[in-house]
Amino acid sequence: MLGQVLFSGLALGSIYGLVALGFVVIFKATDVFNFAQGMFVVAGAYLAVTAISLLGLPFPIAILFILGGAALLGAGIQAILIRPLSGRPILSIIMLTIALSIVMRALIEIFYGPSARTLTTPLPSGGFLFAGLRISQLHLTAAMTSWACMILFGLFFRYTAIGLLMRAAADSHEAATVSGIRVEAVNRLAWAIGFTLAAIGGMFLGQLQVVSTELESIGLLALPAVVIGGMQSIPGAILGGLLVGVLEQLASTYISPKASDVVIYALLLVILMVRPWGLLGQRAINRV
């Protein structure tokens, strides 16, 4: 029983980690605490519905459609909405992302109707027994894809020239601008990456459950994940995602399904009180 719960917790946690990673990329680059990240997850799921169910594209092309669409949307949002608000107080920016998620939800429900849809892809969906555990292939694929993406982006930030530019721009906008980096282009790229990572998570979550705007609340679990892990830290986001996934499954199995949120947010509150910079973050935040 415990092993089963841990497995599904870790698998879901990997998806949360992926969404949280997208969140951290956006936060590091533009200092925007993105409450619309949950809606980005929903948008990813609906992009998958559009490509696979509505347009009937072959699976590899559908994947390209999802990734490309998500990247374009992310870059567009940065250019139209985020850039005009740079340097504003945090409430304005938080509220902008909340308003963005309200608009996105309304648009999605107008275009696709408010009822939920099922998403079927050619990905393996059976299950098998391993060491006494019932392993769902879809959970396993989701977890492995998430890990592949996380490793890929880790390498990208560490070893490529663009990754270096992004880290430099995140470190200090002024210094990066002086050195001739086009910070705006880098920021746009960060939003594109952040949206894409959320969309990949959304594609899997849409398959594991049903596709509806209610997926937003699952996507929003990336927020506590990020803070628990450490807001400036990429490994922290992944660790936070895994922790949130496992905690959620443990709480809903052993306490009650209604308790999963409260356990996660209670942990968040404890972390904020005791170690506000997060488990793996650096101790450089404004303390009173």
Add this chain to the structure above:
Amino acid sequence: MSEAVAPPTVSVAGAPAWRRWALGALCLAALLYLPTLLTERTIFGERLSNMQLLNLGLTQINLMLIAMLGALSLNYLTGCAGLISIGHAAFYAAGAMAAAVFGTQLGLPFPLVLLASGLAGAAVGVLAGLPSLRVQGLYFVLSTMAVHYLVNFVFLEYQFRVFDVVGIPYATPSLFGFELNTPIRWYFFLLALVALTYVGLSNTLRSREGRALLAMRDHERAAMSAGVDVRVLRIKVFGLTSAIAGVAGALYAYYLSNATSESFGISFAIQFIAMIIIGGMGSLKGALIGAAVWLLLPSVIAGFAAEIGRGPGILGSLLGEHRAQFVQLIFGLLVIVLLIFAPRGLAGLGERLETLLRQKGRS
């Protein structure tokens, strides 16, 4: 918050005293006449169509007045004291829960129940404000969000232990023998309460503590060096504003005669932030404007939809089938446009217009 927001004390400079008095009397007369207008639906013997009344009823007005209490207190907390909170629904929930315990379960008189709701709201508010002693900015926003989920869970557990899935029932309240059983009675009670809250809050801003509050928002270090104990002040503001929100929560539950944990979800908290952004951050008048727009616009749009009818084309489908989403879309876009082009909200826009007109008149 580092950005300077206009001080909430609005001076009507230039206008002579008699004109201000006349304007005030006119407003008062309009407010007193409004419920008669909305229930009888005639003006000076002339019958008004639904559209001429903007499809408004007294119920929406009353709900707007209750929302004004919430928006006023949140704007005081966020706009005047600079403390951002996504936990406003939690204070409402605490007030409604206290009303359930003392009103529905124990059957205490209504004024005592309201007092208890205020105290419960204040208690949760002080609790929610405690993290502000340790963390700032974004981290504090998140701690209020965490408090929201904790309170919501307690409400859910309470609701299911004592009542059931339908929610908590609330009886018709009576104030010293005066039963609040018609919308008109509610209207006058709520109107008095909102006016009292508005005047009270604007007066505190002119007091010593109020000035300290604005100083703390504008420059915390400077306020501290001027001898303001910002830690105590923050907790006090949280207690005061969440007491108001707690009372508003109890009134909301009593007015709808039912409350569930879903009534006070995170989107309930977000709508108050949207109200103060639409109205204008830091301006108490703006809080009233924002609450009015947020609560009345949906029914105005519904009225238009009924007028235009289920026509073909995009507009027909938007106004008919997807009206709820359409309203959300308009609100979302309104907030975005105001944030980008008019950060001081509709109240700020109004003031800017006034100055422009005055300059025109002078030249």
